[in-house]
Amino acid sequence: MAAPVLERVTTGPGRRARRRPGARRRDHLIGWLLIAPALAYFLIFLLYPALSALYYSFTDWNLRTEASWVGLANYADLLFDDVKYPHFWKSVSVTLQYTLIAVPLTLVAALAQALLLNAIRRGANLFRLLLFLPVVTAEAAVGAIWRWLYDPQYGLINTLLGLVGIPGQNWLNTPELVIPALAFIAAWQCGISMIIYLAGLKGIPGSIQEAAIIDGAGPWQRFWRVTFPMLRPTTFYLLVTGVIAALQVFGLVYVIFSGNGRSVTGGPEQSGLTYVLHLYLFAFRYDAMGAACAMSFILLVFIMIVTALQFRFVKQEAA
Amino acid sequence: MRRASIYVALVLLAAVSVVPFLWMVATSFKHGPDIYTKTPSLLPLDKKTGEWAATLDNYAYVLDVGGLGNAFVNSVWVCAILVPAKLLIDALAAYAFARIPFPGRDKLFMIMLAGMMVPAITLLVPRIHVTQSLGMFDSGWGLIVPNIASVLDIFLLRQFFLSLPGELEEAALIDGAGRMQIFWRIVLPLSKPVLAVVTITSFLFHWNDLVWPLLVTNDPELYTLPLALQQLVASPDGGRAYYIMAGATLAVLPVIAVLLVFQRRILQGIAFTGLKG
Numbered sequence: 001m002a003a004p005v006l007e008r009v010t011t012g013p014g015r016r017a018r019r020r021p022g023a024r025r026r027d028h029l030i031g032w033l034l035i036a037p038a039l040a041y042f043l044i045f046l047l048y049p050a051l052s053a054l055y056y057s058f059t060d061w062n063l064r065t066e067a068s069w070v071g072l073a074n075y076a077d078l079l080f081d082d083v084k085y086p087h088f089w090k091s092v093s094v095t096l097q098y099t100l101i102a103v104p105l106t107l108v109a110a111l112a113q114a115l116l117l118n119a120i121r122r123g124a125n126l127f128r129l130l131l132f133l134p135v136v137t138a139e140a141a142v143g144a145i146w147r148w149l150y151d152p153q154y155g156l157i158n159t160l161l162g163l164v165g166i167p168g169q170n171w172l173n174t175p176e177l178v179i180p181a182l183a184f185i186a187a188w189q190c191g192i193s194m195i196i197y198l199a200g201l202k203g204i205p206g207s208i209q210e211a212a213i214i215d216g217a218g219p220w221q222r223f224w225r226v227t228f229p230m231l232r233p234t235t236f237y238l239l240v241t242g243v244i245a246a247l248q249v250f251g252l253v254y255v256i257f258s259g260n261g262r263s264v265t266g267g268p269e270q271s272g273l274t275y276v277l278h279l280y281l282f283a284f285r286y287d288a289m290g291a292a293c294a295m296s297f298i299l300l301v302f303i304m305i306v307t308a309l310q311f312r313f314v315k316q317e318a319a
Numbered sequence: 320m321r322r323a324s325i326y327v328a329l330v331l332l333a334a335v336s337v338v339p340f341l342w343m344v345a346t347s348f349k350h351g352p353d354i355y356t357k358t359p360s361l362l363p364l365d366k367k368t369g370e371w372a373a374t375l376d377n378y379a380y381v382l383d384v385g386g387l388g389n390a391f392v393n394s395v396w397v398c399a400i401l402v403p404a405k406l407l408i409d410a411l412a413a414y415a416f417a418r419i420p421f422p423g424r425d426k427l428f429m430i431m432l433a434g435m436m437v438p439a440i441t442l443l444v445p446r447i448h449v450t451q452s453l454g455m456f457d458s459g460w461g462l463i464v465p466n467i468a469s470v471l472d473i474f475l476l477r478q479f480f481l482s483l484p485g486e487l488e489e490a491a492l493i494d495g496a497g498r499m500q501i502f503w504r505i506v507l508p509l510s511k512p513v514l515a516v517v518t519i520t521s522f523l524f525h526w527n528d529l530v531w532p533l534l535v536t537n538d539p540e541l542y543t544l545p546l547a548l549q550q551l552v553a554s555p556d557g558g559r560a561y562y563i564m565a566g567a568t569l570a571v572l573p574v575i576a577v578l579l580v581f582q583r584r585i586l587q588g589i590a591f592t593g594l595k596g
Contacts (some may be wrong), residue, residue, distance in 0.1 A: 023492075024420075027419050027420060027421060027498070028421040028422065030415070030419060030498045030499075031415045031419040031420070031421035031424060032415075032421060034411040034412060034414060034415035034419065034498075035411070035412040035415045035416065035427070037408045037411070037412070037467075037468065038408055038409065038411070038412035038431075038468045038473060039412070039427070041408070041467055041468035042431050042434060042468070042470065044449060044453075045442075045446055045449060045465050046431075046434045046435075046437070046442065046470070047434055048445070048449060049442040049445035049446045049448075049449055050434065050437050050441065050442060050445075052445040052448070052449075053441055053442065053444060053445045056444070056445065063447075063448060063451070112332075113332055116325055116328055116329050116332070117329070119325050120322070120325055120326065120329070123326075123329075125582075127329050127332075127333055128586060129578070129579075129582050129586075130333040130336055130337050131332060131333060131336050132578070132585075132586065133336055133337060133340065133575070133578070134336055134339075136523055136527075136574045136575070136577075136578050136585075137340075137527070137571050137574060138526070138527035138528075138529065138544075138545045138548075138570050138571070138574070139527065139529055139545070140527075140529045140544075140545035140546070140548040140549045140552075140567075140570065141545070141548060141567040141570045141571050143549075143552065144548060144551075144552050144563045144564070144566065144567045145339050145340075145342075145343050145564070145567055146339070147552065147563075148342075148343070148346065148560045148563065148564060149339055149342070151560070153355075154354065154355050154356070154359075154560075156338070156339075156342055156359055159358070159359050188335065188336070188339075192589055195586055195589045196589070244438070248438055248439070248440050250440070250530065251529045251530055254529070254533075254549070255529070255549050255552055258549060258552065258553040276440050279440065283443070283444050284534065289444055289448075292444050293444055293445070296438070296440050296441040296443070296444065297441065299438065299440065299441070300437065300438055300441050303438060
């Protein structure tokens with residue numbers, strides 16, 4: 001805490017003692033005034049919503065009427081009543097599958113790009129910029145572009161696959177292909193992870209690589225024995241944040257599977273019905289705000305557990 | 320030899336990254352029938368004669384009938400108000416948290432940081448409810464006020480302010496300068512790099528944001544660009560690739576321009592911030 005330190009300094013001898021009296025009390029006032037807008041925002045749009053979401057998760061509520069207390073019924077119904085919430089577990093499974101495919105795919109793509117970029121000098125900035133381009137693109141535009149790329153008849157993906165003799169697929173209308181197709185888009189947008197990996201690579205002292213070369217290690221050995229272990233903190237960070245983001249994937253899926261107006265279904269046989277898309281439907285299409293709040297707390301607890309497990313079981317420190 | 324293979328791999332990866340955009344732009348200039356071809360063309364060519372046949376009709380359609388012109392203006396307005404206001408509020412708070420001692424400051428800061436850990440989705444439903452209670456639902460205010468500060472930005476700015484040398488400030492204090500004078504004349508000018516990062520990432524986030532405008536607006540007059548584009552994708556009439564690609568091009572172009580102009584700052588900034596709101 002800084003306050004007592006300053007008190008001692010302002011009253012004691014030395015340069016700072018010459019500040020005018022009353023400056024400390026005025027500092028308190030100015031301090032509170034400066035944080036007041038941010039604090040108001042925090043209380044109104046963060047703390048209050050967080051607490052009220054918890055409260056509403058125990059109620060039956062549709063935004064328009066009074067919320068009525070139902071205790072744990074929302075939680076119990078979501079988890080166990082597959083007549084009332086037939087797609088809850090489906091959305092859980094879709095989201096887990098997406099996370100398990102998209103996160104590793106993104107990390108591998110990002111690391112590969114970072115390694116390649118780190119190995120060249122000329123043109124590195126240009127390539128970095130081009131590889132970063134997909135990240136700054138709005139998810140609405142990404143969804144729109146990829147719907148067109150995945151078009152079964154005229155899409156570029158099928159045409160390119162045709163060139164190497166692979167038969168075209170109806171990517172976004174075949175239940176088994178929906179998650180891989182979405183995960184590929186995520187890997188296409190790996191630019192942020194790529195930049196962070198690149199920063200990690202720059203942080204590895206050249207002397208370690210040189211020592212490995214002198215010891216006769218080939219490129220493959222150097223990667224697995226030196227580079228990758230040194231990048232462990234970076235990988236751990238990207239893994240934790242990547243999993244948290246993947247478990248909440250929404251906008252892209254919403255654009256791709258929003259279909260005609262109000263009839264969002266989450267893709268063929270709900271194969272693209274991610275957890276948050278399902279939550280959105282309950283909150284804003286089916287007027288079940290209480291259930292949606294309960295869903296968001298189930299997700300919150302799940303994210304905390306998964307994150308804790310990663311901290312417990314994944315190696316974080318550089319070797 | 321090894322060097323050459325690295326470049327080949329990079330060119331292929333860059334192509335995967337960029338070709339979708341080239342195809343988007345090409346499609347946006349094509350006449351309807353010309354986009355349905357067996358062999359894809361990156362140039363707007365006439366399907367039958369193979370001659371150059373670019374058109375601006377798709378843009379005219381989406382800007383007018385598709386409502387993207389109006390949405391573009393809305394997006395510009397929202398960003399023009401939201402980004403500077405947010406930067407100011409965040410910087411003032413960050414300065415107080417970093418430099419002005421007052422009782423309870425550090426505890427309060429820890430509480431705000433803890434609040435940041437709650438996933439955005441948990442807050443969405445009640446945040447809409449709060450926005451409604453404040454009478455801002457389905458209004459321009461609703462697009463701006465509920466996003467007017469960011470705990471993460473306050474955190475980043477505070478870290479930077481802490482790293483500034485304290486001597487300048489102390490000298491100014493002794494010379495009788497007020498806190499606000501120090502903030503405007505000394506701290507902000509020294510903080511241009513981090514202010515730039517926060518401004519650019521905020522702009523990108525809010526320009527691209529789909530979810531909040533989707534939830535807080537009903538009136539098509541208020542739609543921002545991502546939302547109008549999503550509506551275009553979803554509409555049975557506009558769901559045609561040449562319209563949608565024209566819309567997507569309109570949404571992406573300003574962002575590409577910002578990326579090209581500020582690439583160094585953005586890419587440096589990402590290494591320590593990630594891209595966020």
